[in-house]
Amino acid sequence: MNNLLEAHAVSKNFGDFTALNKVSISVPKGSIFGLLGPNGAGKTTLIRIINQITMPDEGQVILDGEPLQAHHIRDIGYLPEERGLYKSMKVGEQAMYLARLKGLSKSEAKTRLKYWFERLEIGDWWDKKIQELSKGMAQKIQFIVTVLHEPKLLIFDEPFSGFDPINANLIKDEILRLRDDGATVIFSTHRMESVEELCDQIALIHESNKILDGKLIDIKKQFKTNTFEIGIRTSNSSLLEKELSQEFKVSPANFKTLGDALTLNVKLSENDLPNDLLSYLTSKGEVSHFVELIPSANDIFIQAVKNN
Amino acid sequence: MNHLSLIIEREYLTKVKNKSFIVMTILSPIIMIALIAVVAYLSQINNNKERTISILDESGILKSSFTDTESIKYNILENISLEDAKKNVNENEEYGLLYIENFNNINEIGEHIKFYSEDSPSLTLMSDLESKLEKKLTDLKLEFEGVDIEKIKASRIRVNIAQESFIGEKTSKIDSVVKLIFGGLAGYLLFMFIIIYGNMIMRSVIEEKTSRIIEIIISSVKPIQLMLGKIIGTSLAGITQFVIWIILGGVLMTLVSFVFGIDFAQSSTGQQELLNQAMQNPDVNMEIQNVITAFYNLPITNLIVAFILFFIGGYLLYSSLYAAIGAAVDNETDTQQFLLPILMPLILAVYIGIFTVIEDPHGTVSTVFSFIPLTSPVVMLMRIPFGVPIWQQILSLSLLIGTFIFTVWFAAKIYRVGILMYGKKPTYKELLKWIKY
Numbered sequence: 001m002n003n004l005l006e007a008h009a010v011s012k013n014f015g016d017f018t019a020l021n022k023v024s025i026s027v028p029k030g031s032i033f034g035l036l037g038p039n040g041a042g043k044t045t046l047i048r049i050i051n052q053i054t055m056p057d058e059g060q061v062i063l064d065g066e067p068l069q070a071h072h073i074r075d076i077g078y079l080p081e082e083r084g085l086y087k088s089m090k091v092g093e094q095a096m097y098l099a100r101l102k103g104l105s106k107s108e109a110k111t112r113l114k115y116w117f118e119r120l121e122i123g124d125w126w127d128k129k130i131q132e133l134s135k136g137m138a139q140k141i142q143f144i145v146t147v148l149h150e151p152k153l154l155i156f157d158e159p160f161s162g163f164d165p166i167n168a169n170l171i172k173d174e175i176l177r178l179r180d181d182g183a184t185v186i187f188s189t190h191r192m193e194s195v196e197e198l199c200d201q202i203a204l205i206h207e208s209n210k211i212l213d214g215k216l217i218d219i220k221k222q223f224k225t226n227t228f229e230i231g232i233r234t235s236n237s238s239l240l241e242k243e244l245s246q247e248f249k250v251s252p253a254n255f256k257t258l259g260d261a262l263t264l265n266v267k268l269s270e271n272d273l274p275n276d277l278l279s280y281l282t283s284k285g286e287v288s289h290f291v292e293l294i295p296s297a298n299d300i301f302i303q304a305v306k307n308n
Numbered sequence: 309m310n311h312l313s314l315i316i317e318r319e320y321l322t323k324v325k326n327k328s329f330i331v332m333t334i335l336s337p338i339i340m341i342a343l344i345a346v347v348a349y350l351s352q353i354n355n356n357k358e359r360t361i362s363i364l365d366e367s368g369i370l371k372s373s374f375t376d377t378e379s380i381k382y383n384i385l386e387n388i389s390l391e392d393a394k395k396n397v398n399e400n401e402e403y404g405l406l407y408i409e410n411f412n413n414i415n416e417i418g419e420h421i422k423f424y425s426e427d428s429p430s431l432t433l434m435s436d437l438e439s440k441l442e443k444k445l446t447d448l449k450l451e452f453e454g455v456d457i458e459k460i461k462a463s464r465i466r467v468n469i470a471q472e473s474f475i476g477e478k479t480s481k482i483d484s485v486v487k488l489i490f491g492g493l494a495g496y497l498l499f500m501f502i503i504i505y506g507n508m509i510m511r512s513v514i515e516e517k518t519s520r521i522i523e524i525i526i527s528s529v530k531p532i533q534l535m536l537g538k539i540i541g542t543s544l545a546g547i548t549q550f551v552i553w554i555i556l557g558g559v560l561m562t563l564v565s566f567v568f569g570i571d572f573a574q575s576s577t578g579q580q581e582l583l584n585q586a587m588q589n590p591d592v593n594m595e596i597q598n599v600i601t602a603f604y605n606l607p608i609t610n611l612i613v614a615f616i617l618f619f620i621g622g623y624l625l626y627s628s629l630y631a632a633i634g635a636a637v638d639n640e641t642d643t644q645q646f647l648l649p650i651l652m653p654l655i656l657a658v659y660i661g662i663f664t665v666i667e668d669p670h671g672t673v674s675t676v677f678s679f680i681p682l683t684s685p686v687v688m689l690m691r692i693p694f695g696v697p698i699w700q701q702i703l704s705l706s707l708l709i710g711t712f713i714f715t716v717w718f719a720a721k722i723y724r725v726g727i728l729m730y731g732k733k734p735t736y737k738e739l740l741k742w743i744k745y
């Protein structure tokens with residue numbers, strides 16, 4: 001079994017509104033899976049179905065080879081986007097309560113909490129009340145109780161919101177470390193740069209339908225436009241630009257150069273080879289820049305959503 | 309199921325450790341007792357003030373019927389004109405002057421008695437005077453007509469209809485009063501409990517929503533477990549509070565009456581005297597005996613078992629509705645619209661209990677409402693002291709449990725959807741739609 005989680009044609013309606021329409025995803029073991037989509041696309045509904053908070057109307061979810069059952073709650077750690085804590089409870093009490101709800105024994109919960117509190121440098125918060133903490137501080141505690149019971153599957157919905165860059169980095173490193181220790185991570189966010197950094201696989205949901213999924217690299221290949229950024233120093237820039245635009249699709253490029261080099265984006269047609277372009281350019285002048293444009297996750301997101 | 313006990317534990321502990329809860333628990337009985345003590349103390353001062361009433365009896369036949377008591381001193385005036393008497397009374401700052409004019413006819417004497425005073429006299433005092441005068445004048449009149457008063461007294465017959473049911477249970481009028489008190493107390497207790505702790509549950513659900521912890525919690529537990537845990541935990545906290553109130557209230561009451569010598573029973577004028585008189589009267593002594601036997605005659609076991617069952621059933625029924633309301637809204641101000649339909653049957657039940665059960669505990673209205681689940685806990689608890697056939701109790705209880713299961717299911721549905729809905733206040737139509745989700 002290579003996939004930790006599989007959703008097969010999951011549908012969910014709220015009255016007349018379709019929140020999910022036959023969405024299937026497969027999350028490989030040990031991967032970080034990016035669940036992307038615009039606001040209101042149905043991501044949270046899918047995550048709630050995986051967490052057994054809502055039941056699907058159709059389709060089924062397989063976790064580690066078994067259809068979802070009540071006991072799977074212990075195998076999942078979920079950090080929801082809308083998250084808070086009991087305001088009037090003490091940090092330690094509250095963390096203990098949430099840990100025990102996940103099935104940890106009292107002593108076990110205490111040991112692990114102490115370990116994590118030290119690890120995230122919040123050891124002296126144990127007796128503080130939640131209302132004394134800042135938002136970022138509360139987020140750390142929520143993160144800890146999400147991962148504390150060492151679940152096989154971790155689901156993070158916008159995990160970095162509310163963190164300053166230093167703490168966001170700290171949490172990112174923890175997520176990567178948890179992945180390396182064998183956990184599988186589903187990661188839902190609008191921050192494409194963190195998708196770029198973290199995700200191996202992604203699925204894109206738009207208006208209740210899955211419109212894209214697979215390995216991030218494969219998707220990038222699929223979305224590549226055969227466009228190259230070039231920078232060249234030549235005696236007659238305008239002549240070269242004219243010659244190039246007769247042959248290829250040319251548009252102004254968007255990068256900085258030293259000096260007065262001609263910078264362009266050149267889109268090759270399917271039959272053209274990059275090497276031919278390069279040798280053509282070298283014959284015309286001094287090539288300072290030659291890079292294939294790889295679509296960013298952001299570009300892919302916007303393009304895929306627009307095309308639908 | 310382990311989750312349920314964890315949730316109950318948390319709900320209970322956070323409620324009990326909450327500062328305002330602790331303050332309320334300790335302060336309420338203190339304030340109550342202090343209030344009662346102040347009232348009792350004040351009325352005692354009021355009573356202790358000795359009043360002097362002057363009596364100018366020109367007929368000379370009525371003055372013998374006034375003997376001084378602890379609070380009233382009678383001052384019999386002789387050989388003085390009415391004007392002088394008035395002046396005297398006013399100057400001596402006495403309470404008032406009773407003036408009895410002389411006529412040949414006893415009827416006429418009775419019609420022309422007057423009371424002069426600075427302020428309008430107290431009602432109890434007036435009726436006390438009137439009854440004294442009436443009695444004396446009646447006796448005199450009877451004597452005048454040549455009737456032997458002793459014979460009349462001897463021939464007076466008291467009738468006290470002994471009530472007995474067909475299966476031989478003895479009852480009496482006093483019985484009914486005792487039953488009424490017990491039933492009313494039980495029903496009212498349930499009513500108060502539902503309102504106080506139902507609101508507490510509702511607030512605690514709203515708190516989980518506004519603090520946004522709810523989604524973290526229900527990824528670990530089922531919503532229905534959370535809801536039941538909340539209801540049970542809060543109820544236990546409520547019972548704790550009630551028990552503390554009763555114990556603390558009792559202790560304080562004894563303490564206050566011991567230290568300050570305030571007699572709580574003696575709270576209004578004349579009652580004590582009346583009671584003292586009554587104690588000496590063998591008839592009334594009998595009545596007190598009746599009260600005691602009436603108490604023992606109550607179907608105690610039935611009462612206790614029914615109280616526990618109907619209390620739990622009724623409380624759970626209403627509190628699950630409160631929980632559902634809490635889940636449906638975002639803040640407390642939005643709850644009004646949904647609270648009204650819940651409070652209506654509850655208040656209706658108390659009114660029916662007070663008015664129709666007293667009138668006829670087994671009449672159609674009280675019987676019907678003791679079956680309808682939303683009113684049955686209160687009405688049935690009020691009826692039971694009067695003896696309700698077991699089959700009726702079982703039927704009513706089954707209906708209650710059936711409805712309770714349905715409401716919990718219904719509330720859980722609304723709860724499950726509602727706790728994840730933020731932003732807008734739902735309409736009734738939307739609530740119905742949620743059930744299908």
